[in-house]
Amino acid sequence: MGFFSPLCKISRRGKYFVLLLLLLSVLAWIATFSGETVKSGRFFSATPQTLIKEDTLRVKVNTWTEATNLLKTPPPKVECPQESPLLQGALKLSFEASLKLKDVVSDNKGVTEGEYTPPDCTARQSVAILIPHRSRERHLLYLLHHLHPFLQRQQLHYAIYVIQQAGDATFNRAKLLNVGYLEALKDYSWECFIFHDVDLVPENDHNLYVCDKQPKHLVVGRNATGYKLRYKGYFGGVTAMTREQFLQVNGFSNTYWGWGGEDDDLRIRVELQKMKILRPPADVARYTMVFHKRDSGNEINKDRMRLLGRTQQVWRKDGLNSCSYKTMSVERLPLYVNVTVDIGKP
Structure with missing residues (x-):
């Protein structure tokens, strides 16, 4: 009995192996037969019932694919x-x-090339x-440091454009802002424009x-x-002006070289269009001015x-429609976005 016992065990394992081979052979034969049937049905003996079954299967597959894609797509923002x-509110x-x-x-990893979009809402x-x-790099750094988080807390889609005047000609703030408006619209159809001095930092x-x-007027x-309005008007x-408002007044005048006058000129243009200037509450519209000496090349415009006395006569032809620059x-x-331009000389 001791001699035949291992042989019996081997025979038992062999039976299992043979059965497994037979099962695999049957499955392979069924798969081959089914494939031939499908080919035959498609090219030679397709019946209406077969086509209906295939179409139904195709619809089910497409529906499943669409449902899977929907699960992968994030829900629309509110x-x-x-x-x-x-x-x-007010911050120190x-x-x-x-x-x-x-x-x-x-500190502003959500900002890309000067632009930010709220992640959780539209x-x-x-x-x-x-x-x-x-030539105000330090002022610009302080402003960017405070302005980016300030705007992000307001949940705005925004971009910051810095318009640099090339050369050493007398500074022309107004013309640079006209250039900024025209250049920014090449990137995106911005709804609102904030014309912002580099040395003013909002506090609230x-x-x-x-x-x-x-x-x-902010x-x-x-x-x-002393946190009071400099003068009436x-x-x-x-x-802040919308794209349409700024276009309606033909932007700033291009003729104010040096410090002063261009903002009063813009106010006159606004009033000529029967617009009214709005202001936030005094306890909110507060700014810290970063002190500095008068810049060389930005002397008072005598x-x-x-x-200003001729604004009413020239505003239609002096502004956005006559702003030439390189x-x-x-x-x-x-x-x-740093835009460097040559705006000519006085």
Whole structure:
């Protein structure tokens, strides 16, 4: 018995192996037969019943694919609320000498080439921030440091454009802002434009950087003037106008070289169109002005009063429709779009 016992065990394993081979052979034969039947049915003996079954199967497969794709697609964003829940109100601003550009970039990872879109909702407005600039790098750094998180808390879709005046000719803030408007519209059909001086930093994020049915003046007070309006009718520093409003007044005048006059000229243009200037509450529209000396090349414009006296006669032909310039470069930096232009000389 000891001799035959291992042989019995081997025979038992062999039976299982044979059965497995037979099962695999049957499955292979069925698959081959089915394939031939399908081919035969398609090309030679397709019946209405066969076609109906194939169509039904195809519909089921397509439906399943569509359902799978829907699961992969994120749900549509809802519109951002009228008042952002992220607003913090008045904040104490800091202007640390140790601040570096790389720090500001690191703090604003949601910003790409100067542009930001709220991740969780659809912004109520798309806003272009235009900053005229020359030789004010430190002021620009402080402004970017505070302005990016300020705008993000307002849940805006925005982009910041810095318009650099090339050369050493007398500075022309107004013409640079006209250039910024025209250049920004090449990127996107922005609904709202904020014309923003580089040395003014907003203190309260309830001062909303959005446009209204009428032009808005956002600087009611600043630290340099005891937080009071500089003078009745003041329309400078930071202003907000829709794309259509700015086009309607033909933008800024291009003829104000040096400091002063261009913002009063814009106010006259607004008034000529029977528009009314709006302002936020005084306790909200507050700014810190980063102090500096008068820039070389931006001396007081002694001709400004004469130019203001003829605004009513020339506004239709002096503005956006007569703004000539040469674009030297457009650099899409992490925190802003840097547009360098040659705007000529006085």
